[in-house]
Amino acid sequence: MFITPLQASSTTIQALSPLLAQAHLWPFWLQQQETWCLGVAPAWLLVQHADKIYYYQRQENLSYSIQNINHHFLETLKHHFAQTDCPNYGMTQGFNGGLMGWLSYPQQAQHQQQIKFPALCFGFYDCFISGGNNLATQLYCPSIALSNTLNTIFSTSSLATHFSLDSAFVALMNKSQYQHSFNRVQQYLLSGDCYQVNLAQAFKANCTGLAYPAFERLLALSNAPYAAYNHSPFGEILSLSPELFLAFTADGSVLTRPIKGTRPRKADPREDQAQYDDLAHHPKDKAENLMIVDLLRHDLGKHAVIGSVKVPKLFSVESFAQVHHLISDISCQLKAHTHPLDVLFDAFPGGSITGAPKKRAMEIIAELENCDRAIYCGSVGYLNKSGDGVWNIAIRTLLRVEDALYAWAGGGIVADSVCESEYEECFNKIGAMLKLLEDEFLA
Numbered sequence: 001m002f003i004t005p006l007q008a009s010s011t012t013i014q015a016l017s018p019l020l021a022q023a024h025l026w027p028f029w030l031q032q033q034e035t036w037c038l039g040v041a042p043a044w045l046l047v048q049h050a051d052k053i054y055y056y057q058r059q060e061n062l063s064y065s066i067q068n069i070n071h072h073f074l075e076t077l078k079h080h081f082a083q084t085d086c087p088n089y090g091m092t093q094g095f096n097g098g099l100m101g102w103l104s105y106p107q108q109a110q111h112q113q114q115i116k117f118p119a120l121c122f123g124f125y126d127c128f129i130s131g132g133n134n135l136a137t138q139l140y141c142p143s144i145a146l147s148n149t150l151n152t153i154f155s156t157s158s159l160a161t162h163f164s165l166d167s168a169f170v171a172l173m174n175k176s177q178y179q180h181s182f183n184r185v186q187q188y189l190l191s192g193d194c195y196q197v198n199l200a201q202a203f204k205a206n207c208t209g210l211a212y213p214a215f216e217r218l219l220a221l222s223n224a225p226y227a228a229y230n231h232s233p234f235g236e237i238l239s240l241s242p243e244l245f246l247a248f249t250a251d252g253s254v255l256t257r258p259i260k261g262t263r264p265r266k267a268d269p270r271e272d273q274a275q276y277d278d279l280a281h282h283p284k285d286k287a288e289n290l291m292i293v294d295l296l297r298h299d300l301g302k303h304a305v306i307g308s309v310k311v312p313k314l315f316s317v318e319s320f321a322q323v324h325h326l327i328s329d330i331s332c333q334l335k336a337h338t339h340p341l342d343v344l345f346d347a348f349p350g351g352s353i354t355g356a357p358k359k360r361a362m363e364i365i366a367e368l369e370n371c372d373r374a375i376y377c378g379s380v381g382y383l384n385k386s387g388d389g390v391w392n393i394a395i396r397t398l399l400r401v402e403d404a405l406y407a408w409a410g411g412g413i414v415a416d417s418v419c420e421s422e423y424e425e426c427f428n429k430i431g432a433m434l435k436l437l438e439d440e441f442l443a
Contacts, residue, residue: 003089004139004147006129006154013216013229016129018156020212023233025062025153026123030382031219031227032094032390034133037382039100040150042123043084046077049118049234055080056123062149074345077122081341086126086385089140097140098384100125102230102237102394103348105373106362113172113202113371117401118234163209164443169407169434172371173201175423181368182419188364189415196291197355197364200410201426202371203434207405207441211236211398214405214437218398221436222321226392228380235401237375240433242320243327243393245350245379246343250387252334254300254343258292258352259393260412261285261326264428265319276324280317285326288412289315293328295351295358303343304332322432340383350393353377355412375399376408396433407434 013020013029019040020027028039045056045064053073056064069076077099086097101122107114127146131137139154141147173181178201185197215229215238224240244257261282263275279285293311301309313329334343354377355361376399381391398407409430411422 004141004151006131006137006139006151013212013219017161017212018154019129019150020229020231021161021210022153023231024064027229027231028100028123028125029229030095030100031225032132033225035094035130035135036132037095037128037130039095039123039125039128041127041146042100042125044080045121045123046073046080047118048073048120050116060145073120074341078339078341081124084124084126086124087140087142091130094130095125095128095382096384096386097126097128098124098382098386098389100382102375102380103344103378104375105349105353105377107372107374108366113204115372115374115399115401115406117374117399121232121234161210161213163211163213163441164207165405165437165441166206166208166403166443168438168442169203169205171201171203173369177370178423179419182413182417182422184368185364185413186415186417189413194355194357194361194364195414196288197361197413198353198377198410199365199413199422200369200373200377200408202369202376203407203409203430205405205437206403207400208403208443211238211400211405214238214398214441217436217440218433221432222396224320224396226390228392230380235399237380237394237397237399239375239380239392239394239397241380241392241395241397242325243352243395245381245391245393246347247391248340248343248383248387248389252336252338252387253331254304254334255329255331256296256300256347256350257327257329258289258296258350259325259327259395260289260292260352262411262425262428263324265322265324276317276319279324279326280315284414284416286315288414289326289328291356291414292351292412293330295356296330296347299347299351300330300332300343302346303334303338305335308333323428340387340389344379344383344391348379349377350379352412353393353395353410371406371408373408374406376406377410396429398433
């Protein structure tokens with residue numbers, strides 16, 4: 001076990017660019033309250049892509065051997081996770097060695113705009129850098145050889161990576177198409193198929209270069225509590241998520257915090273307070289939120305000790321850079337010997353971004369949306385060897401695949417929803433991010 005001090009800014013992504021630019025090192029950056037963590041060069045990865053499962057094994061030169069396997073993904077993941085050791089680095093909070101990864105929203109083949117991106121990717125990161133909140137920036141590695149190699153890469157001059165948008169963002173679902181999909185959702189709601197459906201639309205821009213400079217600017221704009229960045233051979237994830245999907249503790253407790261209910265922030269303090277108060281008391285938003293609370297109580301209840309599922313906080317308004325959100329807390333205690341990965345996979349995707357009942361809502365989403373969600377509305381996070389971990393709901397999340405940058409926004413539709421209001425809510429959620437990218441990076 002080797003812990004090495006590094007000379008890096010705790011506030012800039014650019015300082016980490018020598019590692020972030022290396023797709024073959026699978027760099028994985030996570031926001032952790034006031035600190036951050038960057039995983040690099042995982043010992044192994046398990047990836048599901050195009051209906052095949054691949055096992056990547058780290059070599060001494062930091063290349064990876066790749067093996068096609070025919071076993072069940074989750075059982076294989078749990079097996080390798082249990083069999084892989086990680087040094088005890090003496091850290092008590094945040095990531096301290098274990099899994100980092102993502103789950104994409106389940107792909108639907110009938111979508112007109114399909115995105116080639118893995119469905120699942122989990123890596124075992126025993127090498128990582130941690131810093132922030134006035135803490136010393138440290139590199140944690142299981143061997144001196146690995147530490148020296150990564151130090152050499154890191155100490156090279158910061159790469160002057162150029163990123164630009166070659167076109168403005170274009171909505172892949174125009175307003176009339178959104179109106180049609182909204183009307184179809186209303187028909188399903190009135191016929192009793194569902195009582196809430198989350199309808200999203202996608203945006204696309206052409207781009208050049210690696211997108212981590214864009215992530216750094218978006219992070220400064222949003223100050224997102226569950227932000228994440230990943231660069232892999234498949235592309236880049238830029239997640240500026242405000243929403244917690246699941247938080248696990250080593251003693252078996254679980255917390256989920258669904259967001260359902262949004263108002264745009266206003267520059268005038270009195271107008272902003274009026275928005276806050278309206279969200280706090282509006283019966284429609286409370287009804288939508290309660291639907292998802294009930295769904296998530298059910299999802300957690302499958303693995304919870306009987307009587308342990310609680311709602312310690314209901315209808316709390318929390319303020320973010322561009323919006324106010326209505327958030328509730330649901331918690332439980334897991335049954336003995338329940339694996340956190342079983343809970344993660346069984347509860348996925350999060351009910352706040354599907355609707356309810358979940359299965360039928362997802363079928364309607366697959367019928368009416370015209371673009372794959374890919375990582376959007378999936379989940380990004382970590383799980384330590386000790387059993388604690390944090391996974392987000394990947395909203396306010398962009399994805400670069402080759403020379404295309406995708407973004408999405410959506411909202412929950414219920415029987416008394418108004419199409420114009422729901423359409424505008426999408427832009428309230430994502431508009432400031434798209435504007436910033438166009439203002440600063442459009443060629």
